[in-house]
Amino acid sequence: MKTILCIGAGYVGGPTMAVIAKHCPEHRIVVADVNEERIQAWKSGPLPIYEPGLDAVIQETRDRNLFFTTDICGNIEAADIIFVSVNTPTKTFGHGAGRAADLQYWEKTARLIRDNSSSDKIVVEKSTLPVKTAEAMHCILESRNDDCHFEVVSNPEFLAEGTAIHDLEEPDRVLIGGGDTERGRAAVRELVALYEHWVPSERIVTTNVWSSELSKLASNAFLAQRVSSINSLSAVCEATDADVDEVARALGMDHRIGSKFLNAGIGFGGSCFKKDILNLVYLCEYYGLQEVARYWEGVIQMNEYQKQRFVGRMMRTMFNTLADKTIAVFGFAFKAQTSDTRDSPAITVCRELLEEKARVVVTDPQALDNAKSALSEVDPENITFEQDPYAAAEGAHAIAVLTPWPEFQELDYEKIYRAMQKPAFIFDGRNVLDQNQLYRIGFNVYPVGKQPLSHV
Numbered sequence: 001m002k003t004i005l006c007i008g009a010g011y012v013g014g015p016t017m018a019v020i021a022k023h024c025p026e027h028r029i030v031v032a033d034v035n036e037e038r039i040q041a042w043k044s045g046p047l048p049i050y051e052p053g054l055d056a057v058i059q060e061t062r063d064r065n066l067f068f069t070t071d072i073c074g075n076i077e078a079a080d081i082i083f084v085s086v087n088t089p090t091k092t093f094g095h096g097a098g099r100a101a102d103l104q105y106w107e108k109t110a111r112l113i114r115d116n117s118s119s120d121k122i123v124v125e126k127s128t129l130p131v132k133t134a135e136a137m138h139c140i141l142e143s144r145n146d147d148c149h150f151e152v153v154s155n156p157e158f159l160a161e162g163t164a165i166h167d168l169e170e171p172d173r174v175l176i177g178g179g180d181t182e183r184g185r186a187a188v189r190e191l192v193a194l195y196e197h198w199v200p201s202e203r204i205v206t207t208n209v210w211s212s213e214l215s216k217l218a219s220n221a222f223l224a225q226r227v228s229s230i231n232s233l234s235a236v237c238e239a240t241d242a243d244v245d246e247v248a249r250a251l252g253m254d255h256r257i258g259s260k261f262l263n264a265g266i267g268f269g270g271s272c273f274k275k276d277i278l279n280l281v282y283l284c285e286y287y288g289l290q291e292v293a294r295y296w297e298g299v300i301q302m303n304e305y306q307k308q309r310f311v312g313r314m315m316r317t318m319f320n321t322l323a324d325k326t327i328a329v330f331g332f333a334f335k336a337q338t339s340d341t342r343d344s345p346a347i348t349v350c351r352e353l354l355e356e357k358a359r360v361v362v363t364d365p366q367a368l369d370n371a372k373s374a375l376s377e378v379d380p381e382n383i384t385f386e387q388d389p390y391a392a393a394e395g396a397h398a399i400a401v402l403t404p405w406p407e408f409q410e411l412d413y414e415k416i417y418r419a420m421q422k423p424a425f426i427f428d429g430r431n432v433l434d435q436n437q438l439y440r441i442g443f444n445v446y447p448v449g450k451q452p453l454s455h456v
């Protein structure tokens with residue numbers, strides 16, 4: 001039996017440890033976090049994050065071999081392996097502000113581990129970190145004058161929110177980066193053995209530490225780049241008569257390109273893509289690779305442009321003024337099947353609509369609480385939050401679909417149309433609605449990357 005501690009009980013730490021606990025019943029897994037409210041929610045529910053399938057895994061493992069606690073220090077000594085999955089936001093201050101990763105939580109955690117250990121430990125980087133962080137952490141951990149040894153291993157997590165349990169159960173690959181020393185190799189073997197409980201060996205890839213750290217940044221950068229690429233083409237489609245879904249289909253049938261991640265929309269969001277690309281940009285600048293930095297920065301610029309373009313098109317379509325008009329925002333989460341709104345494109349879109357003096361009504365099946373906190377600075381006179389999409393659309397001049405929730409496809413749009421101001425507009429920012437049907441009902445329909453279907 002091994003004791004595994006995970007520091008950080010967020011979107012990554014919680015689900016990952018639950019799945020490890022499920023497949024490794026002989027190991028004791030403790031998940032610790034400074035946030036008492038979060039830990040209480042993991043202990044007795046409702047769970048602090050919405051993730052399909054997570055409840056069942058927690059039911060099976062909690063209090064069997066999966067435990068939650070706020071006592072980080074008290075659980076360090078007993079642990080053989082310590083996963084660290086504390087957050088690493090973009091720095092908002094000082095050198096590298098707006099680009100570099102803020103590593104203060106990681107460093108504090110490393111010091112806690114150092115100061116509360118008297119036996120050897122494997123420390124696993126689960127958070128996405130800048131290349132060479134493991135090396136810095138190694139220095140901190142080893143800065144004690146005894147023979148207690150800490151081996152730092154990089155094991156980035158590739159789960160996507162909304163499909164986290166599936167991604168953890170059947171990962172495309174598990175990446176483990178370790179040092180090229182006897183102890184480094186032993187630590188890697190130990191992690192490989194853990195994952196081999198349920199992941200086929202050929203999907204477990206071992207590399208050196210830096211390749212592992214960089215591969216994680218690169219994976220997110222590539223995925224985000226695909227979204228920005230198709231979004232850039234959506235602008236060309238709107239200017240010509242091409243249809244972005246038809247272009248994406250034709251592109252994706254080339255097996256070298258592949259069909260995934262080619263949905264045009266209002267841009268990517270989430271806690272990772274922008275942060276990780278900024279990290280990559282900062283790293284490139286640090287090493288004097290200005291051209292490489294500018295190349296990746298373009299992916300973020302395109303994403304910002306796409307959000308502005310969306311609001312600009314709404315403005316132009318609605319007779320160049322949004323002042324005093326009511327816009328029903330359908331979906332605030334950064335993607336479907338999650339309550340997460342971190343860096344959601346809906347935040348920018350709503351702020352821009354409010355700048356134009358529109359009244360905004362937000363509806364979302366899971367993310368309303370987070371939406372309220374994300375827009376807490378807005379005067380409540382100008383924004384309302386409605387669980388019921390029919391109530392949200394009542395009296396509205398336009399609907400803007402910002403999250404591709406399947407629920408929005410099931411709504412009775414005849415009923416919605418009757419309750420709206422005329423002319424009624426729908427801006428389908430995710431191309432998920434039946435646009436011809438909406439047009440037949442009477443809506444003026446504006447998809448992304450296609451010609452509008454308009455009666456006006």
Ligand code: UDX
Binds near residue numbers: 085086087108109
């Ligand atoms: C993850 C990764 O860890 C991050 O690197 C990745 O790139 C984004 O996603 P995530 O699980 O989504 O983070 O973050 P979050 O849900 O914010 O969880 C982090 C947890 O760490 C929080 O619950 C926070 O309370 C906890 N924490 C943070 C600590 O326990 N100690 C600290 O010092 C800081």
Ligand code: UDX
Binds near residue numbers: 261262264268269
């Ligand atoms: C991402 C990575 O997929 C995952 O491997 C990594 O561990 C964390 O970052 P996540 O941010 O949870 O996961 O969601 P993802 O499904 O990648 O979507 C990110 C954003 O891109 C969302 O806002 C989504 O709506 C958008 N997107 C995705 C598109 O606009 N079009 C697409 O075709 C795909």
